[in-house]
Amino acid sequence: MLLVVAVAAVLAAGLRAGTSSTSGASGPTPAPELGGTTLDGGRFDLAEAHGQVVVVNVFASWCGPCRDELPLLADTARRWSPHGLRVVGLNLRDGPEAVRALLAETGTTDLTVLPDPDGTRAVKWGVRGVPETFVVDRDGRIVARQQGVVTRGWLDQRVTPLLGVA
Template sequence: MSRPARAWWRRIRPVPAAILLLTLGLGGVVTAYRNGPVDNRPSPVVAAPALTGTTLDGARFDLAALHGQVVLVNVFASWCGPCRDELPLLAETARRWSPNGLRVVGLNLRDGPDAVRALLQEARAGDALTVLPDPDGARAIEWGVRGVPETYLVDRDGRIVAHQPGVVTRQWLDDRLSPLLAAP
């Protein structure tokens, strides 16, 4: 005589099933957290933290001195693949919008100067971006950076009006820069 077929759910082992469900659930939470809010509500407008130091070219930099300009602060690293991919778009954006008052600042996280210079040359971005090294990540922490790349848009009054964790797109940039940089 054959044994009756057991229900499929009785064949599932509890410990592996619990681990699988926990992993899937945690993955969903991490993905949702990294991608930001689903409802696309704007982030609250807050004053930009201080950002000062010596640029990759040896010049003195102070974000507060750029009051009256729109500043795009992009946190990147040469060892970050998505950062490398978006750098040409950021350089193109800087060239396109700089006559309207845009300044693109790259906050370079935990890189040496040679690696950054090589990346800027590869992306043909050296003349378009102001790069501020952050070798120990202290400035990035002050800005609340959780990963790279991350981009912050600072308005003419020094307030963060947009934040993009992850890669920016041409559409994201155009949608946020156009209203801030439209000719008067």
């Protein structure tokens, strides 16, 4: 119960804080562990994605801005996956039916989604609210973070240099 209260407090504070972006101003930091069974029954492990650039987006079905940015994230995954990009959604505090309905509604059923029903993974990542997005470089370090909605420009500016494409 205490963990649920702590997660709720962290997320509430983050939602009040607004949006901000960091690009590793204090330098890249090692990404926390992230892995497990995906919504579609597959497996994802960030440690096994070493050598790829990974965008981790924390979202929830009850978050309007999350709903708006999911198509952009799916499009980014389709566009840059041949160059070594993975986009992973970390779904916060939802049941599988709600997530599947959201993905179907937004046309993003091809996204890799890890459920985080109790918020413990989000806490390990230091998530302050939803949506929140992290860019992990090929060496497993967080090099950029966006609290709030990402844009195509933000993604292109932070991801394409890591992929070595123009």
